[in-house]
Amino acid sequence: DGGITQSPKYLFRKEGQNVTLSCEQNLNHDAMYWYRQDPGQGLRLIYYSQIVNDFQKGDIAEGYSVSREKKESFPLTVTSAQKNPTAFYLCASSYRVAGGTDTQYFGPGTRLTVL
Amino acid sequence: GQNIDQPTEMTATEGAIVQINCTYQTSGFNGLFWYQQHAGEAPTFLSYNVLDGLEEKGRFSSFLSRSKGYSYLLLKELQMKDSASYLCAVRDSNYQLIWGAGTKLIIKP
Numbered sequence: 001d002g003g004i005t006q007s008p009k010y011l012f013r014k015e016g017q018n019v020t021l022s023c024e025q026n027l028n029h030d031a032m033y034w035y036r037q038d039p040g041q042g043l044r045l046i047y048y049s050q051i052v053n054d055f056q057k058g059d060i061a062e063g064y065s066v067s068r069e070k071k072e073s074f075p076l077t078v079t080s081a082q083k084n085p086t087a088f089y090l091c092a093s094s095y096r097v098a099g100g101t102d103t104q105y106f107g108p109g110t111r112l113t114v115l
Numbered sequence: 116g117q118n119i120d121q122p123t124e125m126t127a128t129e130g131a132i133v134q135i136n137c138t139y140q141t142s143g144f145n146g147l148f149w150y151q152q153h154a155g156e157a158p159t160f161l162s163y164n165v166l167d168g169l170e171e172k173g174r175f176s177s178f179l180s181r182s183k184g185y186s187y188l189l190l191k192e193l194q195m196k197d198s199a200s201y202l203c204a205v206r207d208s209n210y211q212l213i214w215g216a217g218t219k220l221i222i223k224p
Contacts, residue, residue, distance in 0.1 A: 042215050042216045042217065090157055100210025103160055104148075104160075106157035
């Protein structure tokens with residue numbers, strides 16, 4: 001079955017620690033995205049990547065880092081520089097189409113709690 | 116700035132019809148998406164509109180008026196499982212998705 005996987009579903013970390021969230025897709029999608037969702041707010045884009053070895057900052061990239069070494073994988077590191085990291089993190093992917101990207105499909109999400 | 120407005124919360128009765136509105140002001144327009152998100156879960160794709168008019172897909176329909184910057188999602192024959200948040204998102208001229216905060220729909224028996 002094709003899909004997007006994120007692990008783990010729940011993650012707890014102590015303040016000051018870096019943590020890496022996993023995102024893998026086997027849909028053969030070119031583009032991948034990381035969003036953050038906080039209660040009562042829309043999804044906010046952290047980073048996105050349209051091709052391997054290339055990625056761009058979204059609206060709230062400060063305190064986060066990513067890599068795109070393989071088409072299937074787009075891990076997100078939440079660093080200690082992120083002031084308020086507790087949130088629901090969603091990974092998405094899509095095909096690229098002429099002029100841009102197609103419909104985005106989401107993984108199940110990782111709920112990160114920093115204690 | 117870019118902005119998407121949706122009602123925060125709506126309540127409807129099982130078996131009834133509900134219309135969830137979305138208005139937008141964005142830098143360009145390359146399509147509007149509706150997603151459903153159950154509590155604690157990921158958004159799932161419902162519909163896509165890029166031309167004016169109504170798109171029907173089973174119990175769900177989505178309407179778009181580009182001149183008015185307006186869309187709605189119409190849900191018919193409501194079921195308890197339709198209780199969820201409904202997210203409106205617009206793809207701007209840079210093909211970036213701008214997201215509304217979502218409308219929480221509560222279905223009562």
